Amino acid sequence: MNIEHGIPSAIEAVAKFQFADYVEDNPTLLSLYHKAKRNQWDAHMDIDWTYELNEDNPLAMPDGTIAIYGSSTWDKMSEKNRADLRNHVQGWNISQILHGEQGALFCASRIAQSEPDMVIKYCNAVQVMDEARHIEVYSRLMSKMKNSYPISGALYKLLEQIMGESRHDFASLGMQILIEGLALTFFKNVQAYSNDPFVKNMQALVLRDEARHFATGQVALSGFYPQLMEHERREREEFVVEACHTLREHLFGEDIWTPMGIPRSECRELIRASQINQSMQRSVFRHLVPAVSGIGLMGREATRFFDNIGVLSYAAA
Ligand SMILES: [Fe+2]
Numbered sequence: 404m405n406i407e408h409g410i411p412s413a414i415e416a417v418a419k420f421q422f423a424d425y426v427e428d429n430p431t432l433l434s435l436y437h438k439a440k441r442n443q444w445d446a447h448m449d450i451d452w453t454y455e456l457n458e459d460n461p462l463a464m465p466d467g468t469i470a471i472y473g474s475s476t477w478d479k480m481s482e483k484n485r486a487d488l489r490n491h492v493q494g495w496n497i498s499q500i501l502h503g504e505q506g507a508l509f510c511a512s513r514i515a516q517s518e519p520d521m522v523i524k525y526c527n528a529v530q531v532m533d534e535a536r537h538i539e540v541y542s543r544l545m546s547k548m549k550n551s552y553p554i555s556g557a558l559y560k561l562l563e564q565i566m567g568e569s570r571h572d573f574a575s576l577g578m579q580i581l582i583e584g585l586a587l588t589f590f591k592n593v594q595a596y597s598n599d600p601f602v603k604n605m606q607a608l609v610l611r612d613e614a615r616h617f618a619t620g621q622v623a624l625s626g627f628y629p630q631l632m633e634h635e636r637r638e639r640e641e642f643v644v645e646a647c648h649t650l651r652e653h654l655f656g657e658d659i660w661t662p663m664g665i666p667r668s669e670c671r672e673l674i675r676a677s678q679i680n681q682s683m684q685r686s687v688f689r690h691l692v693p694a695v696s697g698i699g700l701m702g703r704e705a706t707r708f709f710d711n712i713g714v715l716s717y718a719a720a
């Protein structure tokens with residue numbers, strides 16, 4: 404997908420200019436903010452960028468994490484083709500993370516601008532710095548990899564929807580809960596399965612920030628959604644269900660097959676039936692479902708959707 408135009412944005416800055424509005428009265432968010440300041444790190448100084456990645460497997464991930472691993476298509480591949488595939492899959496994933504980090508930068512800055520609560524502004528101001536650092540990390544990592552990809556159609560669609568939304572909580576719901584929930588799963592997988600200490604260390608640093616962003620979104624929204632009218636909560640719930648459909652589409656990662664010279668239709672079927680892809684989806688929903696439930700959006704529609712895709716039991720986690 405070739406995106407050259409700007410993403411339309413509809414949001415206004417919220418300020419009240421009374422001293423009382425500056426009073427910090429949310430201890431949980433305030434402690435997340437203090438922790439965020441204490442845990443700042445420097446991507447330039449704290450990571451050894453002279454390190455060389457393995458050229459056949461840059462993230463040093465086991466082949467069992469590739470969706471078509473073990474299929475007849477995989478079995479027919481030469482070792483060179485498998486190395487190409489690892490480079491494409493990992494290049495696609497890191498490209499999407501990089502684009503997602505840019506989206507997170509936009510969202511954190513707009514939450515700092517549009518959110519009425521001062522402590523939430525604080526938290527998001529620090530998150531802007533975190534996301535700038537993450538863009539720095541993943542763009543430097545990309546420069547060491549062979550294949551880069553534009554943003555996936557599904558991720559762009561979701562980002563455009565979030566940015567075009569004038570209701571201020573959608574940036575937090577769409578980015579901090581849904582997209583960052585998805586990213587957390589990817590980061591945890593890389594940290595758990597990579598055999599490369601450089602990759603593991605880099606991932607651990609980013610993961611610490613991302614876990615805080617995900618928690619900030621949950622605390623902020625769980626304080627906000629109970630104040631809404633029933634029909635307003637239902638609109639958020641509809642957005643969650645639609646966004647989860649879009650994120651599942653994104654997870655199929657179908658952009659890599661044409662550059663690999665494998666027919667897209669052949670891989671589409673393989674990936675949809677793939678146990679590895681299904682297990683990745685379950686890991687994503689293990690994060691998302693309890694978060695959606697915790698912020699008070701597990702109404703009838705969300706319950707039905709999560710039940711249909713077999714992940715409702717995670718709500719109790
Ligand atoms: Fe990030």
Ligand SMILES: [Fe+2]
Pocket residue numbers: 507534583612613616
């Ligand atoms: Fe983040």
